[in-house]
Amino acid sequence: MNAAIIFGLLLTLMLTGMPISISLGLTVLTFLFTMTHVPIEAVALKLFTGIEKFEIMAIPFFILAGNFLTHGGVARRMINFATAMVGHWHGGLGLAGVVACALFAAVSGSSPATVVAIGSILLPAMVKQGFPNRFGAGVITTSGALGILIPPSIVMVMYSVSTNTSVGQLFMAGVVPGLMLATLLGVTTWYRAWKFGYPRMPKATFGERLKALKESIWGLLLIVIVIGGIYSGIFTPTEAAAMSAVYAFIIAVFVYKDMTLKQVPQVLLSSANMSAMLLYIITNAVLFSFLMTSENIPQSMAAWIQGHNLAPWVFLLVVNVLLLMAGNFMEPSSIVLIMAPILFPVAVSLGIDPVHFGILIVVNMEVGMCHPPVGLNLYVASGITKMGITELTVAVAPWLLTMLGFLMLVTYIPAISLWLPTALGMR
Amino acid sequence: ADPIVIKFSHVVAIDTPKGKAADKFKELAERYTNNAVKVEVYPNSQLYKDKEELEALQLGAVQMLAPSLAKFGPLGVKEFEAFDIPYILPDKTVLRKVTNGPVGRKLLDKLESKGIKGLAYWDNGFKIMSANKPLVKVADFQGLKMRIQSSKVLDAQMRALGALPQVMAFSEVYQALQTGVVDGTENPPSNMFTQKMHEVQKHATVSNHGYLGYAVIVNKAFWDGLPGEVRTNLEKAMAESTAYANMIAEEENVKALEGIKASGKTQIHVQTAEEAAEWKKALQPVREEMAGRVGKDLIEAFEAEAK
Amino acid sequence: MKFLDHLEEWLIATLMAAATLVIFAAVMHRYASGVSFLFPITRHIHMAWAQELCIYMFVWMAKFGAAYGVRTGIHVGVDVLINRLSPSNRSKFILFGLCAGALFTGIVGTLGAEFVWKIGHTDQVSADMEIPMWWVYMAIPCGSYLMCFRFLQVAVNFIRTGSLPTHDHAHVAGMEEEEGQDINWFQMQDGLHPKDVAHNEGAGTKGSGNQNGEKH
Ligand code: NA
Numbered sequence: 001m002n003a004a005i006i007f008g009l010l011l012t013l014m015l016t017g018m019p020i021s022i023s024l025g026l027t028v029l030t031f032l033f034t035m036t037h038v039p040i041e042a043v044a045l046k047l048f049t050g051i052e053k054f055e056i057m058a059i060p061f062f063i064l065a066g067n068f069l070t071h072g073g074v075a076r077r078m079i080n081f082a083t084a085m086v087g088h089w090h091g092g093l094g095l096a097g098v099v100a101c102a103l104f105a106a107v108s109g110s111s112p113a114t115v116v117a118i119g120s121i122l123l124p125a126m127v128k129q130g131f132p133n134r135f136g137a138g139v140i141t142t143s144g145a146l147g148i149l150i151p152p153s154i155v156m157v158m159y160s161v162s163t164n165t166s167v168g169q170l171f172m173a174g175v176v177p178g179l180m181l182a183t184l185l186g187v188t189t190w191y192r193a194w195k196f197g198y199p200r201m202p203k204a205t206f207g208e209r210l211k212a213l214k215e216s217i218w219g220l221l222l223i224v225i226v227i228g229g230i231y232s233g234i235f236t237p238t239e240a241a242a243m244s245a246v247y248a249f250i251i252a253v254f255v256y257k258d259m260t261l262k263q264v265p266q267v268l269l270s271s272a273n274m275s276a277m278l279l280y281i282i283t284n285a286v287l288f289s290f291l292m293t294s295e296n297i298p299q300s301m302a303a304w305i306q307g308h309n310l311a312p313w314v315f316l317l318v319v320n321v322l323l324l325m326a327g328n329f330m331e332p333s334s335i336v337l338i339m340a341p342i343l344f345p346v347a348v349s350l351g352i353d354p355v356h357f358g359i360l361i362v363v364n365m366e367v368g369m370c371h372p373p374v375g376l377n378l379y380v381a382s383g384i385t386k387m388g389i390t391e392l393t394v395a396v397a398p399w400l401l402t403m404l405g406f407l408m409l410v411t412y413i414p415a416i417s418l419w420l421p422t423a424l425g426m427r
Numbered sequence: 428a429d430p431i432v433i434k435f436s437h438v439v440a441i442d443t444p445k446g447k448a449a450d451k452f453k454e455l456a457e458r459y460t461n462n463a464v465k466v467e468v469y470p471n472s473q474l475y476k477d478k479e480e481l482e483a484l485q486l487g488a489v490q491m492l493a494p495s496l497a498k499f500g501p502l503g504v505k506e507f508e509a510f511d512i513p514y515i516l517p518d519k520t521v522l523r524k525v526t527n528g529p530v531g532r533k534l535l536d537k538l539e540s541k542g543i544k545g546l547a548y549w550d551n552g553f554k555i556m557s558a559n560k561p562l563v564k565v566a567d568f569q570g571l572k573m574r575i576q577s578s579k580v581l582d583a584q585m586r587a588l589g590a591l592p593q594v595m596a597f598s599e600v601y602q603a604l605q606t607g608v609v610d611g612t613e614n615p616p617s618n619m620f621t622q623k624m625h626e627v628q629k630h631a632t633v634s635n636h637g638y639l640g641y642a643v644i645v646n647k648a649f650w651d652g653l654p655g656e657v658r659t660n661l662e663k664a665m666a667e668s669t670a671y672a673n674m675i676a677e678e679e680n681v682k683a684l685e686g687i688k689a690s691g692k693t694q695i696h697v698q699t700a701e702e703a704a705e706w707k708k709a710l711q712p713v714r715e716e717m718a719g720r721v722g723k724d725l726i727e728a729f730e731a732e733a734k
Numbered sequence: 735m736k737f738l739d740h741l742e743e744w745l746i747a748t749l750m751a752a753a754t755l756v757i758f759a760a761v762m763h764r765y766a767s768g769v770s771f772l773f774p775i776t777r778h779i780h781m782a783w784a785q786e787l788c789i790y791m792f793v794w795m796a797k798f799g800a801a802y803g804v805r806t807g808i809h810v811g812v813d814v815l816i817n818r819l820s821p822s823n824r825s826k827f828i829l830f831g832l833c834a835g836a837l838f839t840g841i842v843g844t845l846g847a848e849f850v851w852k853i854g855h856t857d858q859v860s861a862d863m864e865i866p867m868w869w870v871y872m873a874i875p876c877g878s879y880l881m882c883f884r885f886l887q888v889a890v891n892f893i894r895t896g897s898l899p900t901h902d903h904a905h906v907a908g909m910e911e912e913e914g915q916d917i918n919w920f921q922m923q924d925g926l927h928p929k930d931v932a933h934n935e936g937a938g939t940k941g942s943g944n945q946n947g948e949k950h
């Protein structure tokens with residue numbers, strides 16, 4: 001009963017269009033003032049301590065690093081490198097786009113950032129070369145989603161925060177699915193380009209490839225810092241995030257010189273703006289999940305499901321449907337922060353691995369970012385291509401179907417997610 | 428009538444000694460009070476994290492906790508840091524004299540001004556030192572990065588040994604050891620074994636140089652407001668749970684040490700009296716350094732129990 | 735007012751930079767300690783406070799940044815429903831949302847102030863830096879009251895002009911001219927923010943809304 005009231009109120013408030021963070025907070029306050037014995041001061045405490053965790057601090061650091069990279073010409077050099085490597089195959093620049101997105105995803109924690117960084121440079125170039133607008137938009141919108149699957153990933157940090165799962169393990173677990181999805185998207189791109197006879201690039205010579213590699217090496221090295229640093233244990237994930245912010249600043253300003261020192265305060269401010277918004281959702285979502293726990297809602301849900309002998313595969317299917325539905329009207333971090341604490345205890349009670357469950361949620365979020373009515377990648381791509389959302393949705397369809405197929409693979413083959421962290425001895 | 432609800436929150440897993448003891452208390456408390464009291468145990472930081480649980484208790488948002496003794500320093504009762512001073516509790520006999528005697532009682536009473544009533548001490552155990560090299564002499568610590576939990580005393584202890592202390596969350600330690608972010612750490616054997624740290628440490632020295640323990644505490648206003656009879660029954664349940672907690676803590680530590688030996692992954696060295704004397708000598712300055720923080724009298728009171 | 739705006743911006747940008755540098759320094763310190771000839775120097779530098787300081791700086795950044803976010807219109811919501819309403823109905827919902835924001839942050843500010851008052855009467859200090867906790871917790875009342883003020887400011891402005899502080903379309907439209915622009919994707923017309931009345935007259939057919947907005 002209480003659960004129904006809490007969710008009903010939250011949904012009603014959200015549908016009025018007020019910020020999600022405010023609807024979460026008001027739901028909690030209403031409940032506390034009217035229905036429970038949890039003292040109201042606990043709210044003030046949770047509002048501070050909700051984000052008082054070193055792991056969460058990776059989020060602003062990754063956002064800052066990402067903003068330095070988008071500014072700093074790293075993306076352009078990665079595209080040149082990718083083009084030199086795969087541009088001569090069917091799909092040419094499109095395929096290079098998938099590779100460049102995967103490379104950029106390995107240094108950026110966010111999907112829309114990846115779409116902006118790669119798309120804003122690559123899409124105009126593709127149109128100039130004779131690709132239909134919608135082909136390029138389809139490639140970049142979906143490949144950009146790799147941003148949250150290939151580590152680092154802000155969404156994974158959020159999942160780890162709400163379920164106490166290790167960020168390091170999640171990051172490593174994202175590598176294989178990320179490469180797999182990149183390959184699948186690349187195959188889809190290749191196939192469609194081959195079918196429709198889209199232009200290819202002349203094959204780059206070894207010298208050209210070497211030159212492109214040399215120029216992009218500073219950006220590529222960041223992959224080593226983040227993933228290598230976390231795996232080898234030189235840094236904790238949060239430290240790696242801070243180091244990559246400093247590193248990205250140095251290469252943007254002093255190595256590539258694509259950015260002046262004067263522009264730095266603006267980057268700091270816009271990173272702070274976005275981080276604060278996400279941290280504010282986290283704060284209120286932590287408050288909300290505290291209320292749920294305090295009312296024993298996830299625990300009794302887990303008990304109910306166990307009592308009904310629900311098969312894990314049915315549960316996973318339900319989770320996928322639920323998350324895909326949520327992807328229709330919310331952005332990923334809110335979905336993860338609200339749903340993960342509720343679904344997680346049930347998943348654990350059914351013997352589903354926490355890391356596998358996290359990757360499944362992340363892939364769901366990727367799909368959600370690429371379809372309307374709400375889909376951050378779609379809107380960013382629409383801003384770049386000036387295509388309407390409906391037209392863009394049609395354009396994205398082939399790649400989106402590939403992603404849905406991949407979601408099923410990840411859901412029912414845990415090894416895809418768990419093999420690497422296990423092989424590395426992290427589990 | 429509705430039962431009186433005691434929310435008992437802790438930050439460890441249910442199968443640890445503290446987790447088991449919390450469940451034991453729930454069972455006994457409900458039985459002895461004929462279900463007039465209902466104890467809801469929230470393990471694993473489900474409700475409150477390490478950093479916030481004491482404030483939540485003071486606010487009355489949760490009724491019972493079992494935080495580690497080091498947590499009382501930031502609350503303003505630095506005296507509890509005395510338990511962290513190396514070799515101040517040389518063995519179990521002295522430990523019991525302190526926790527069951529007037530010194531321990533007086534410490535718990537200091538919490539009352541903070542709105543907290545201390546009920547009992549629960550052991551975690553005596554600590555062993557581990558690293559990827561043998562830790563026999565004090566010189567072996569030179570330059571090692573040693574993980575500690577946030578504590579000024581432990582910081583001073585590691586520095587006195589010549590090591591560089593690194594504050595790190597317990598949950599991160601395994602990976603940090605595996606990957607060399609830190610070189611070694613100190614733990615009671617059961618913590619080391621359950622966190623599988625023995626897989627990533629080549630050597631351990633049974634030095635028993637320090638003690639790790641918890642205090643079971645309740646919100647004072649809540650406790651004082653309970654009917655007298657209920658309180659008596661709860662005290663009885665607490666006394667039995669305490670005996671149980673300390674018994675399984677010791678059992679687990681013995682088992683863990685055997686498990687570590689059996690794994691063959693960590694060489695166990697048992698400190699000799701001579702080696703202990705060298706460590707003690709090197710660590711003596713910590714007592715003087717910390718006298719200003721925890722109180723000279725208190726350190727002397729501990730020392731008196733050890734005589 | 736301009737002064738307050740600048741102070742707010744300066745504060746959060748500075749906290750962002752400072753937190754990054756603190757962690758950078760702490761990591762450097764740890765690695766310098768691994769080098770044997772540097773150890774005698776590094777061992778005298780205590781960096782145990784770095785994590786705590788970083789966390790506290792980010793919490794302050796988050797609380798004030800959330801207020802700044804109201805001013806820049808960055809907070810995301812669920813707007814699939816209200817963006818289909820007629821402008822007059824939509825503006826009622828928008829105003830309701832802004833007032834709800836002001837109400838929530840006002841309440842939280844007050845709760846926070848009481849909380850700080852209580853903690854101020856204890857001797858609680860932070861674990862590593864040992865600074866009084868009530869200083870640290872001041873972020874809640876200060877940040878929340880500022881946020882409340884920002885909500886009211888936006889609401890008053892909305893009543894007067896019918897516009898909301900969101901994205902500007904020209905910025906997004908001009909993307910291709912310069913590569914690697916700083917686009918704040920949470921501030922686009924993305925179905926996560928209400929369309930205001932001044933720039934979006936119809937329910938999706940007319941006005942600039944159709945450039946990036948949904949077509950139904
Ligand atoms: Na990424």
Ligand code: NA
Pocket residue numbers: 327328329367368369370371372373374375
């Ligand atoms: Na969507």
